[in-house]
Amino acid sequence: MNGKYRGVLFTVVSHDANQQIFSLAFGIGDSENDASWIWFFRRLKENFGEIHGHVIISDHHRSINRAVNEVFPNVFHGLCIYHLLNNLKAKFKSKTNKLEEHYYQTMKLYSVEELNVLFYILCSTVPGVKKYLEEVRLDRWMHAHSPSRRYNIMTTNILESMNAVLVKVRELPITTFVNEIRLLCQKCFYECHNKVKDCTTKMSIDMEKNLEKRRDRVQVMDSFCVDMALWTCGCRMFQFDQLPCEHALVIARRTAYEAYDFCSPYYSKEHWFESYKGVVHPLPHITQWSILEHISAFKLNLPDV
Numbered sequence: 001m002n003g004k005y006r007g008v009l010f011t012v013v014s015h016d017a018n019q020q021i022f023s024l025a026f027g028i029g030d031s032e033n034d035a036s037w038i039w040f041f042r043r044l045k046e047n048f049g050e051i052h053g054h055v056i057i058s059d060h061h062r063s064i065n066r067a068v069n070e071v072f073p074n075v076f077h078g079l080c081i082y083h084l085l086n087n088l089k090a091k092f093k094s095k096t097n098k099l100e101e102h103y104y105q106t107m108k109l110y111s112v113e114e115l116n117v118l119f120y121i122l123c124s125t126v127p128g129v130k131k132y133l134e135e136v137r138l139d140r141w142m143h144a145h146s147p148s149r150r151y152n153i154m155t156t157n158i159l160e161s162m163n164a165v166l167v168k169v170r171e172l173p174i175t176t177f178v179n180e181i182r183l184l185c186q187k188c189f190y191e192c193h194n195k196v197k198d199c200t201t202k203m204s205i206d207m208e209k210n211l212e213k214r215r216d217r218v219q220v221m222d223s224f225c226v227d228m229a230l231w232t233c234g235c236r237m238f239q240f241d242q243l244p245c246e247h248a249l250v251i252a253r254r255t256a257y258e259a260y261d262f263c264s265p266y267y268s269k270e271h272w273f274e275s276y277k278g279v280v281h282p283l284p285h286i287t288q289w290s291i292l293e294h295i296s297a298f299k300l301n302l303p304d305v
Helices: 034-048 062-071 081-091 096-108 112-125 129-136 157-165 174-197 205-216 237-241 246-254 269-275
Strands: 008-015 021-029 055-058 076-079
Touching: 008 034, 008 157, 021 034, 021 157, 021 174, 034 062, 055 062, 062 076, 076 081, 081 096, 081 129, 096 112, 112 129, 174 269, 205 246
Parallel strands: 055 076
Antiparallel strands: 008 021
16 A cells, blocks of 8 residues: 555455456555464454365465464465466576476466476476475465365466556555445446346356357367266366366267256356345445444554654
8 A cells, every 4th residue: 555654455356157356355454464464364264264165375475374374274275376486587597488388387287197297397497496396385386286176266366456456546545445445346246246137148158158168179089087976087177177178078968968067056147146146335424334342442543654
């Protein structure tokens, strides 16, 4: 934040069923330190709980790591591959072009067998890379080794997009700044709610397109073992994405299976609608505010300027 009294905006965002940015929570602290991140994650846990399968993706900030370990010890904490790559470039300055090329090829793979080959090539590019990435932990940035589903969220780019929208209002006083965030959420909810109402497909618009692209790629391919009952395939895309891969679609086409029966319910139009059925109300006059007792009793001294 760039206002007179500074501060840091903490934000948590995710994807909705249509792969659009969905803001979950935000808060304001004094700086990015252990105490601030722990406070923010505790408030997050109070409101959302700890659901099986939750995944947190962030950069490699030490305070975030400590806060996640303390507040969400059972939640998988993955790393943003873009920030990790920048750390690699800074640490190993030679041959960065080859390093980047092999790095992106490695992290996108679903197959452990293919991964092992490309990871060997990546580590052969620059001495010391293998040790560094293993210390970071391979499961925190490699898709194939992830113990929880990251879906297609491999970076914190959606968070950076949210920050970019708010860049012009960062100089405003905190109360005005918070209201600008509320206005942004209000506009987003209204527009997305109308978009869902116009949807005529079983799944969200974007996921229908993804499924159609996979249908178009169905052809004679390498053999993989597909288990429709367990939603798994040897290529591992089926179980990771919770969307039928090309191999599962071949099975569905040759049998009585319906492809939609093997898509995650989170991609459905119904779940998309549930995300935006609520209302972000406008801020009433100060005389109508309902202030919690522990907040009204709190005494805040003016800062030294």
